[in-house]
Amino acid sequence: xxxxxIRSLWNRRSTAVLTIFSISISVTLLIxxxxxxxxxxxxxxxxxxxxxxxxxxxxxxxxxxxxxIFRIGNATNNLSWESYNxxxxxxxxxxTIPISLGDSHRGFRVLGTNQEYxxxxxxxxxxxxxFSRGQSFSKVFDVVIGSExxxxxxxxxxxxxxxxxxxxxxxxLKHDDRPFKVVGxxxxxxxxxxxxxxxxxxxxxxMHIDWESGAPPMEGESLSSADILKLDLKPEExxxxxxxxxxxxxxxxxxxxxxxxxxxxxSAIMPGVALQELWNLLRTAEVGLRIIxxxxxxxxxxxxxxxxxxxxxxxxxxxxxxxxxxAGPGTxxxxxxxxxxxxxxxxxxxxxxxxxxxxxxxxPLLEAYFGLFIPIxxxxxxxxxxxxxxxxxxxxxxxxxxxxAYRQSLSDGMTIRL
Amino acid sequence: xxxxxxxxxxxxxxxxxxxxxxLNLPELLVEQHEHVFLRGPSGSGKSTxxxxxxGILVSDSGTLKVxxxxxxxxxxxxxxxxxxxxxxxxxxxxxxxxxxxxEENVMLPLSFSKSRAxxxxxxxxxxxxxxxRLLIALELEEPLAEKSTVVELSVGQQQRVAAxxxxxxxxxxxxxxxxxxxxxxxxxxxxxxxxxxxxKKSGSTLLFVSHDSSLSELFKKVxxxxxxxxxxx
Numbered sequence: 001x002x003x004x005x006i007r008s009l010w011n012r013r014s015t016a017v018l019t020i021f022s023i024s025i026s027v028t029l030l031i032x033x034x035x036x037x038x039x040x041x042x043x044x045x046x047x048x049x050x051x052x053x054x055x056x057x058x059x060x061x062x063x064x065x066x067x068x069i070f071r072i073g074n075a076t077n078n079l080s081w082e083s084y085n086x087x088x089x090x091x092x093x094x095x096t097i098p099i100s101l102g103d104s105h106r107g108f109r110v111l112g113t114n115q116e117y118x119x120x121x122x123x124x125x126x127x128x129x130x131f132s133r134g135q136s137f138s139k140v141f142d143v144v145i146g147s148e149x150x151x152x153x154x155x156x157x158x159x160x161x162x163x164x165x166x167x168x169x170x171x172x173l174k175h176d177d178r179p180f181k182v183v184g185x186x187x188x189x190x191x192x193x194x195x196x197x198x199x200x201x202x203x204x205x206x207m208h209i210d211w212e213s214g215a216p217p218m219e220g221e222s223l224s225s226a227d228i229l230k231l232d233l234k235p236e237e238x239x240x241x242x243x244x245x246x247x248x249x250x251x252x253x254x255x256x257x258x259x260x261x262x263x264x265x266x267s268a269i270m271p272g273v274a275l276q277e278l279w280n281l282l283r284t285a286e287v288g289l290r291i292i293x294x295x296x297x298x299x300x301x302x303x304x305x306x307x308x309x310x311x312x313x314x315x316x317x318x319x320x321x322x323x324x325x326x327a328g329p330g331t332x333x334x335x336x337x338x339x340x341x342x343x344x345x346x347x348x349x350x351x352x353x354x355x356x357x358x359x360x361x362x363x364p365l366l367e368a369y370f371g372l373f374i375p376i377x378x379x380x381x382x383x384x385x386x387x388x389x390x391x392x393x394x395x396x397x398x399x400x401x402x403x404x405a406y407r408q409s410l411s412d413g414m415t416i417r418l
Numbered sequence: 419x420x421x422x423x424x425x426x427x428x429x430x431x432x433x434x435x436x437x438x439x440x441l442n443l444p445e446l447l448v449e450q451h452e453h454v455f456l457r458g459p460s461g462s463g464k465s466t467x468x469x470x471x472x473g474i475l476v477s478d479s480g481t482l483k484v485x486x487x488x489x490x491x492x493x494x495x496x497x498x499x500x501x502x503x504x505x506x507x508x509x510x511x512x513x514x515x516x517x518x519x520x521e522e523n524v525m526l527p528l529s530f531s532k533s534r535a536x537x538x539x540x541x542x543x544x545x546x547x548x549x550x551r552l553l554i555a556l557e558l559e560e561p562l563a564e565k566s567t568v569v570e571l572s573v574g575q576q577q578r579v580a581a582x583x584x585x586x587x588x589x590x591x592x593x594x595x596x597x598x599x600x601x602x603x604x605x606x607x608x609x610x611x612x613x614x615x616x617x618k619k620s621g622s623t624l625l626f627v628s629h630d631s632s633l634s635e636l637f638k639k640v641x642x643x644x645x646x647x648x649x650x651x
Binding site: 001007008010011317318320321323324327328329330 | 502
């Protein structure tokens, strides 16, 4: 019986292969979309672990989250060093990390901060930043680069680099009179840290000294690096800062206090809440994408049903012969349902195989180009439920031709009028 | 006297939806080891009669006994197994499954019928030998040795493979439904001779159905469908 089934299917292998192919593509899409969605979420959440509050100039909370953590977009305004100090010295606060943005180096963002960054910043499941080579910056013109920056630009320790003003990939205004020296390279984190260059806040100030309203100094007027070092490089303003609290209980009260800060209009956000806002924003797109993939699957299964149904007429002879040698109408319809389930199962297997190969190949690429780390995991319970639904649908699609074959084999019997 | 192979009395059949009566047979009797020629043009109710005997259709009234068993009293699944256990079929054309080899086609009934499998041979090897014996007896030694596929066979060869399939495991009744209509006239005679001798060897009764009355002279017993089916009168 099984032999008969296999031989019969093998005889119709070209349509069977096409059916399997279309089912496997929809399975790849469905599970793949699900995987990428999860990957994006964990990737985003892992970039801010350990931070309780993010503070920036008054503005949208999502925008603040995006520019301060993900280096997406720009701050509209800065906040003053005095305000930063006010909250830095608050009793409830355990640590703060100042962040100063606005400059770039060959398309990578430059982040001005201090030693607290390397001490307190956490990513993933509360991992500390570690150096693969060198150490943290100690001088004004020192720079610590992320792992991606090092790989892409092929930078080594002690390399001298020029930082451009603004965040574009091609910037015409370069701080080329004040080169920086690479003193440290960070280990890969799978977060935007990998694509950042880190300098001291003093370094940021030094870069911009004697620049007038965003324009470089006139020729001959620029100060030498040596002269700059003699100046007071205490920053006047920063872009935002991250706060770690001694106890999470104080998060809401401190957030309220920052939001109603009299001296300067500030915004304080909790990263988890802001991320949730982001997911809500993306949900419509996700749902749309999922609906499309379900339709792709539906089309695949419908294709299977069509090929089973249209094959039925050609197979009437086969059915009649089987009837004559003792196969009942039930056996014959069972063969068709079994075929549908078999095709669906093989389609699913190939789909998963294809998905994991794709993930395996694209994982390093996605990480390199988008900072997106998609973990390769065995199918989750949710995936398995989806697969179960697919098998069930395949069976239902097989049911219609099977019923038809049942009735046909009853009326045809063993003789077919051609 | 041995039990009759076919014993039909007052069998009526009409399609449920149209209500049109297709068959009304007052009597039909076929004894064991007989070779019967059932003659009738198309539309005379031949196919209906064969479907009733094969247990694919069930008569509305009357008694229809095959090997002394009233077919009507069997469940549909036991009708299916009864059919393969006791009857071998040969059809007009396209008897074979194209994706099976010649010997697999011959052995097809054995996977559906335990009793025929046992009669063909105790082991798989004996069953294969029996299939080969039949194929050789039906002059198919050459394509068997060359391991030809079914589609490479000529129509005459295909019909002989079908005959081997109908005969394997010695079923009590072999029903041949217009098996020669696609063959040339000299091929017809040689096919019939082979069929006769193999039926004799296995002790099977042969019910040969055809509209071609030129073949009737080869049979001792000839039944005309038009005479026994009173619907068409």
